[in-house]
Amino acid sequence: MxxxxxxxxxxxxxxxxxxxxxxxxxxxxxxxxxxxxxxxxxxxxxxxxxxxxxxxxxxxxMAGRSALRARDTLIALRDLIEQAIGDIDLYEQTEEPR
Structure with missing residues:
Protein backbone atom coordinates (compact mmCIF):
# COMPACT_ATOMS: atom_id res chain seq x y z
CA MET A 1 0.00 0.00 0.00
CA MET A 62 -2.69 -2.09 18.96
CA ALA A 63 -4.64 -2.13 15.71
CA GLY A 64 -3.56 0.97 13.82
CA ARG A 65 -5.66 3.78 12.49
CA SER A 66 -8.57 1.47 11.79
CA ALA A 67 -9.04 1.06 15.55
CA LEU A 68 -8.99 4.84 16.03
CA ARG A 69 -11.53 5.28 13.22
CA ALA A 70 -13.72 2.56 14.71
CA ARG A 71 -13.58 4.31 18.09
CA ASP A 72 -14.56 7.64 16.51
CA THR A 73 -17.41 5.95 14.63
CA LEU A 74 -18.68 4.27 17.78
CA ILE A 75 -18.62 7.56 19.68
CA ALA A 76 -20.58 9.26 16.88
CA LEU A 77 -23.09 6.40 16.86
CA ARG A 78 -23.45 6.60 20.63
CA ASP A 79 -24.20 10.31 20.35
CA LEU A 80 -26.80 9.67 17.61
CA ILE A 81 -28.44 6.93 19.67
CA GLU A 82 -28.60 9.14 22.75
CA GLN A 83 -30.14 11.94 20.66
CA ALA A 84 -32.72 9.55 19.16
CA ILE A 85 -33.66 8.27 22.61
CA GLY A 86 -34.06 11.85 23.79
CA ASP A 87 -36.27 12.65 20.80
CA ILE A 88 -38.43 9.57 21.48
CA ASP A 89 -38.75 10.51 25.16
CA LEU A 90 -39.76 14.05 24.21
CA TYR A 91 -42.32 12.76 21.70
CA GLU A 92 -43.81 10.40 24.27
CA GLN A 93 -44.12 13.24 26.77
CA THR A 94 -45.98 15.49 24.33
CA GLU A 95 -48.17 12.82 22.70
CA GLU A 96 -51.84 13.06 23.59
CA PRO A 97 -53.37 9.96 25.18
CA ARG A 98 -55.69 7.96 22.89
Whole structure:
Protein backbone atom coordinates (compact mmCIF):
# COMPACT_ATOMS: atom_id res chain seq x y z
CA MET A 1 0.00 0.00 0.00
CA UNK A 2 1.47 3.33 -1.05
CA UNK A 3 1.27 6.25 1.34
CA UNK A 4 -0.20 9.53 0.14
CA UNK A 5 1.72 12.79 0.42
CA UNK A 6 -0.38 13.77 3.45
CA UNK A 7 0.41 10.43 5.09
CA UNK A 8 4.13 10.84 4.34
CA UNK A 9 3.97 14.28 5.99
CA UNK A 10 2.37 12.64 9.03
CA UNK A 11 5.05 9.94 9.08
CA UNK A 12 7.75 12.61 9.02
CA UNK A 13 6.08 14.47 11.86
CA UNK A 14 5.82 11.28 13.89
CA UNK A 15 9.49 10.52 13.25
CA UNK A 16 10.45 14.03 14.38
CA UNK A 17 8.37 13.54 17.51
CA UNK A 18 10.41 10.44 18.26
CA UNK A 19 7.86 7.72 17.49
CA UNK A 20 9.36 4.30 16.78
CA UNK A 21 9.32 3.24 13.15
CA UNK A 22 7.50 -0.01 13.85
CA UNK A 23 4.77 1.87 15.75
CA UNK A 24 4.33 4.22 12.80
CA UNK A 25 4.18 1.26 10.41
CA UNK A 26 1.53 -0.37 12.62
CA UNK A 27 -0.53 2.83 12.65
CA UNK A 28 -0.56 3.03 8.86
CA UNK A 29 -0.81 -0.72 8.35
CA UNK A 30 2.29 -0.84 6.16
CA UNK A 31 5.57 -2.71 6.15
CA UNK A 32 8.25 -1.08 8.29
CA UNK A 33 10.39 -0.74 5.19
CA UNK A 34 8.08 1.99 3.88
CA UNK A 35 8.69 4.00 7.04
CA UNK A 36 12.45 3.37 6.83
CA UNK A 37 12.44 4.68 3.24
CA UNK A 38 10.83 7.90 4.43
CA UNK A 39 13.19 8.14 7.40
CA UNK A 40 16.29 7.81 5.19
CA UNK A 41 15.00 10.19 2.51
CA UNK A 42 14.54 7.55 -0.17
CA UNK A 43 10.85 8.40 -0.37
CA UNK A 44 8.91 11.61 0.17
CA UNK A 45 11.70 14.03 -0.63
CA UNK A 46 10.33 17.55 -0.68
CA UNK A 47 7.38 16.75 1.57
CA UNK A 48 7.43 18.67 4.85
CA UNK A 49 6.59 17.09 8.18
CA UNK A 50 3.12 17.66 9.59
CA UNK A 51 3.01 19.96 12.62
CA UNK A 52 2.80 18.28 16.02
CA UNK A 53 -0.79 19.47 16.50
CA UNK A 54 -1.89 17.52 13.42
CA UNK A 55 -0.36 14.20 14.46
CA UNK A 56 -2.26 11.21 15.84
CA UNK A 57 -1.65 10.25 19.47
CA UNK A 58 1.72 8.64 20.08
CA UNK A 59 1.86 4.84 19.88
CA UNK A 60 2.23 2.02 20.38
CA UNK A 61 -0.84 1.13 18.38
CA MET A 62 -2.69 -2.09 18.96
CA ALA A 63 -4.64 -2.13 15.71
CA GLY A 64 -3.56 0.97 13.82
CA ARG A 65 -5.66 3.78 12.49
CA SER A 66 -8.57 1.47 11.79
CA ALA A 67 -9.04 1.06 15.55
CA LEU A 68 -8.99 4.84 16.03
CA ARG A 69 -11.53 5.28 13.22
CA ALA A 70 -13.72 2.56 14.71
CA ARG A 71 -13.58 4.31 18.09
CA ASP A 72 -14.56 7.64 16.51
CA THR A 73 -17.41 5.95 14.63
CA LEU A 74 -18.68 4.27 17.78
CA ILE A 75 -18.62 7.56 19.68
CA ALA A 76 -20.58 9.26 16.88
CA LEU A 77 -23.09 6.40 16.86
CA ARG A 78 -23.45 6.60 20.63
CA ASP A 79 -24.20 10.31 20.35
CA LEU A 80 -26.80 9.67 17.61
CA ILE A 81 -28.44 6.93 19.67
CA GLU A 82 -28.60 9.14 22.75
CA GLN A 83 -30.14 11.94 20.66
CA ALA A 84 -32.72 9.55 19.16
CA ILE A 85 -33.66 8.27 22.61
CA GLY A 86 -34.06 11.85 23.79
CA ASP A 87 -36.27 12.65 20.80
CA ILE A 88 -38.43 9.57 21.48
CA ASP A 89 -38.75 10.51 25.16
CA LEU A 90 -39.76 14.05 24.21
CA TYR A 91 -42.32 12.76 21.70
CA GLU A 92 -43.81 10.40 24.27
CA GLN A 93 -44.12 13.24 26.77
CA THR A 94 -45.98 15.49 24.33
CA GLU A 95 -48.17 12.82 22.70
CA GLU A 96 -51.84 13.06 23.59
CA PRO A 97 -53.37 9.96 25.18
CA ARG A 98 -55.69 7.96 22.89
Missing amino acids: ALSEAEIATVKGMLLRGDRQHDIAAYFGVNGGRIAEISTGQRGVGISASPADDLPPAGPY
